[in-house]
Amino acid sequence: MxxxxxxxxxxxxxxxxxxxxxxxxxxxxxxxxxxxxxxxxxxxxxxxxxxxxxxxxxxxxxxxxxxxxxxxxxxxxxxxxxxxxxxxxxxxxxxxxxxxxxxxxxxxxxxxxxxxxxxxxxxxxxxxxxxxxxxxxxxxxSPAEMALAVARMGVPPEIGMALSMTIAYIPVVVAQLVSVMEAQQSRAWKVKTSNPIARFRAYTTIAIPTFFRSFQAAEAMAAAMLSRGFGYDIDHRTELKPTRFSxxxxxxxxxxxxxxxxxxxxxxxxxxxxxxxxxxxxxx
Amino acid sequence: MPVEEQACALAYEGFGFTYEQGESEVVRDLSLQLSQGRVVLITGPSGAGKTTICRAANGLIPHEFKGTMRGRITVAGRYDSRRYSVSALSKLVGLLQQDPDTQLFNPTVEDEIAFGACNYGLPAETIRQRLEQLLELTRLSEHRRKNPHQLSGGQQQACALAAILAFDPQTLILDEPTSNIDPLGSQEVLRLVARLAREEGRATLLIEHKLDEMVHLVDEMLVMDRGQVLHRGSVREVLEHVEYIDSVGLSVPQVTLLAARLRSAGWPLPRLPLDVTEAVTLLEPFIERASLASLPVPAPSCGLDAGPHSAGGVGAETIIEVSGLSHVYRDGTPALRDLDLQIRRGEFVAILGQNGSGKTTLVKHFNGLLKPTSGTVRVAGLDTARASINEMATTVGFIFQNPDTQICKLKVYDELAFGLRNLGLPEKQVRERVQQAAEDLEIVHLLDKNPFLLSMGEKQRIAVAAVLAMQPSVLVLDEPTTGQDYRRAKEIMDLAVRLHAAGQTVVVITHDMNLAAEYCQRVVVMANGHVLLDAPTRQAFQARETLQASSLRAPQVTQLGQQLGAPWAWLTVNEALAALCTVRKGAGDGA
Incomplete structure (x- = not known):
């Protein structure tokens, strides 16, 4: 998923x-x-x-x-x-x-x-x-391609990298969401209800742990990115697959x-x- | 390279740190020098300050994690960590954090490994060469085009490590690099790290709990607790204090601890062994082989030796019945193949196996989180593919690895009541059950508190209490020891023992063989989606080749017993101690 x-x-x-x-x-x-x-x-x-x-x-x-x-x-x-x-x-x-x-x-x-x-x-x-x-x-x-694409369109490279990392973060959040839903389902949490208010309340239940875990994951991911030179010298970053317009x-x-x-x-x-x-x- | 860079790759001088919201220093007055080609190990229980030391190495502290820093950290002999950015310092100090899952953010393994090297502007050709070398070294070549999140835990850790090695930092900081890996996989990673340190002259700082694997790989070892260094020196020097280190809740090599206890019992051992081979050499002259071979099997304790056919009381009913279970994930990955398994009421079963063997997939079928692709799973008579969420939740309690996954309320009472209210129980009954579960887990004093503000250990107990309040017939613990220190892992397992004693059926997934040996009465070993071995614990740990085929290894004391010629498997240090004391030469003469 x-x-x-x-x-x-x-x-x-x-x-x-x-x-x-x-x-x-x-x-x-x-x-x-x-x-x-x-x-x-x-x-x-x-x-x-x-x-x-x-x-x-x-x-x-x-x-x-x-x-x-x-x-x-x-x-x-x-x-x-x-x-x-x-x-x-x-x-x-x-x-x-x-x-x-x-x-x-x-x-x-x-x-x-x-x-x-x-x-x-x-x-x-x-x-x-x-x-x-x-x-x-x-x-x-790919997120890396995205960063390069927007940088080449004149957008500051930092913004390009931030955008690409936001996209890369989506599967991490979804994975957190899935594990949180599994944990709540194990305690008889039900979301399949016809009452829209009950459904909304059911979702708020998973929102808290998902937000909390996503926040932790975001912090760890930011630390990991910095620890691998993110933002070190973005103008001279090596491109392994330099793209040419065909x-x-x-x-x-x-x-x-x-x-x-x-x-x-x-x-x-x-x-x-x-x-x-x-x-x-x-x-x- | 300047001379001072060669001499000292990383130096902590009087380092101390208090987090912004913290009240006291999590690390106090640490002085440590890492020189090239040396491997230093720091170990200690949770809260010892290990991760803080790692974060400070490349400037994450004080630049990203705010607080008050004392002392000074100097990288490569001249760069003060306060004055340089994290990304600049990381070029020299590569940091691998604990959880690989949050460190992998590129679409393919190749991109992931090359990310850092590209950021540092290394020549493209150099990066390509390193990429190939590292893919080969970490055995990820065939997975190079996969998304890193599709890899197993061990492969993810190898990928994260390769991503650091790709830009060739002269210092490596590895915070529990094997926390998600099976025993043989851990050994491989740690040997690789040590080899790289020696061959490439890299200074390496390792944070690890698994001392068994480390003893011959490190040059210096520090034992920390509550921010302070308790012992430091060579591994042999530090492990002279093995009994004390064991008492603060750290996992120590079983043979070292055993020998220390034998020495306390009067055995004239000249030194403490660091591994099984050394222990055999040391102990062999003291024992009567013939007596050992005829030693009777000890009476079962804590339910041990009660195998699948006698567990939970002879003739106990089958509570979990898995027949011909196969599961294929939506992306086509087959996880389970035609698996059969029966668990009887009141059993305490460990499910073991290498990363990706299908353990978690199997237990997620027990409470209907996953549905069989083919075959059936019946728990307490319910077909899990058809039963309602309410029925499954009251039958199988599932305790997840990370309590933060589960906790969803802002008050502990509401957290414990959450499942009960989902079941639609009357408020009076909810109150009674919450009170009972809180008393059982000794968290009554926390009922009005916000769980998010509590310690990890307290959160773990709240998560367990919330599940127990639902009074399930079966309790499943998914990797309860991963990322925990030995003391906390034992706390969780002791709790499981109490529940088991009260009649609960307990199923534990773990990589920790020592804990499985100590606590579980039956072992199910999985490999490639099917059951490789299903036997009483003592019998299972004698099957050395089968365990090896699943990247597992029996506890050190079991291996020691086998090599000394014991006819049955020793499962704990105390069992080995009792056996050895009985067969000591001259023991029968009262010597």
Missing amino acids: ALELSYQDRGSIIHRLDPRVKLLWWLSINITLTTWNDPLFLFLLLASVFAYGRIARIPVWQGVRQLLPILPFVIFVLLANIAFWRPAHPETAHFIGYVIPRGTPVLPPVPLYWETVVFSIGTMLRLLVLVESTLVLIKTV GQDWALTALFAAFLVGGFLLGFFGIVQYTLTMRLLGFR
Whole structure:
């Protein structure tokens, strides 16, 4: 489990790319994401992330399974959008009914429109694309490569190293979490409950020891890194695998850059908006 | 290299340190010089200040761990540790810390080993050459592309060591480099360290509890307790005080302790032996071989000699039944293969085996943390693959290696009540059971305290009490001695003995053969995911070749007995002492 969340050298064409190209892929996906809210296009974007991961030899089931733990949060975001997001012109929107009917004591009425549903699904897909693309990036760029990539992009090397070590720390925290969960499960700790408050309280139980152990591990890891010369002379650090931009890197850079510009403009000018799906569903 | 660098690689002068939140000095007035090619060993119980000494060597103290430092530490004869950064000092002083798991943060073994050398800007070609040498030296060549977290505990420790050696520091500081490794693996690592010190002229400071392995490898030895040096000198000089060192709770070579006790009993031994071979040579002239060969097996004590067929009382019911168990991890790694095992109610069983032999995987099936890939595991009649969490939690109590994994409440009372409340017991019953468990573990005075602020020993007792409050039928202890000093390890095992005496079935996973011999009535030896040997302890420790096949080795006194011709295995120093006193030449004449 913990190792599945870390870099895996699967020797694929993606793994052989320059880390900057992979970082550009991630940026192109996630910057574009900020301007899109059409569920159909966002679904295609999510599918493209899985396809990219598949080329990197990451099994689709692994990607899907790793999204499961965030599902409660995703569903919460979906419900929050349904409750609070309203179309700009409710008078022309397609009314379905009331989530909270008129006349309910204390609570105001909450109308539900088809626009709200479509937009909320888009927001949920945005979140899934963000998480899945980040997981794929982590699995295809080693922390050391990441440090070099950001350093070459003009970011101070210390920040690059700190970023890469943060990524390296993820499997350690996950491993701590797994052992803490096992210890609590041995004392009849249950998280599989339908009551969301009980579920939240169950998670706080594992949060304390996980935080405590992770803090200890972070302290030990920081000491270990310093004891192996981290930050000694970062500008003259030896690169065992000096990377050169190949033709493949250039071609994919052009592709991702074009997608970034095109995708951003499509969103910016309101083309990839939820109204597109609304029209496809027959709402005018 | 300047002359002074050659002469003294690392010097502590009147070193003392108090941590920021501490009240008193954890190390007091330590003066120590490490010169090239010499290996110095520091040993001592928990709280002796050993780790503080290591942290100070490369400047982690005072730069990263804040507090008040007294005295001075000089690296390579001229670099004051106060004035140079940790990363600069580490180029000269390589520090390997205790837990390898938190020191491995690169995606592959290769990257891990090269990390330090790259940081110090060594030429790429030099790094590549060293990488190959170190991979070969540590036998990690075939794992070079693996994630270090996929390695076994021993391999992780070897990888962390190689990562330090890669940048060739002139001084090595190793804080318990073998804490997670099986006996033969430990021996290999320590021999490697000593060899590197001699061949490459490296100054080496070792912190270790396993003195058996060290006696011929070190030039100087310091015994510390509560921040102060109790004894120092050559190993032979220091071990002259073996009985005192044993009394402060350190693991000492059994044959040395035995000989010291024989000397106290009037045997005219000219010196104390440091290993089994020396002990055989020394003791042989004093004993009647014929009497030894006919010595009757002692009556069982502490449940010893009660084997699987008689344990826990003849005819006791089977409480754990494992049939055809196989387990394959999600990444495809097979951990258990068609394993059969039966444990009877009231037995005290040790599960032994080398790193990666499947011990922990096996016991995690006992309480349903893992489900069988094939086969069945039944505990107290429950199929662990189908039983509910509540049923398993009240049947099998699992005590984890590190109490910090378990403790999740901010008050000891709530921690003890946690499992009981999960079971939905009424508050009155919760209160009674918490009180009972607290009394059993002698922690009533801690019930209102915050467990996170208590000592490691107290946390360990709280963790045990929290499990016992649930009144499980079977108690599983996972490596209770790892990372503990001998005194604390014995405390935990003594506690297990008390529980066993009260009728509990106890299963212990351990690498510590001395403890297994002393406490357990039955031994299950695992290798490559199956049971290699399952026998009463005394019988199991006679099977030298089988143990060796699993990277294990019988306790020193057992080996001594075998070499002297004893017909049955001696399991403890006291047993060996009694046997030898009986067969001493002239003993029958009242001499």
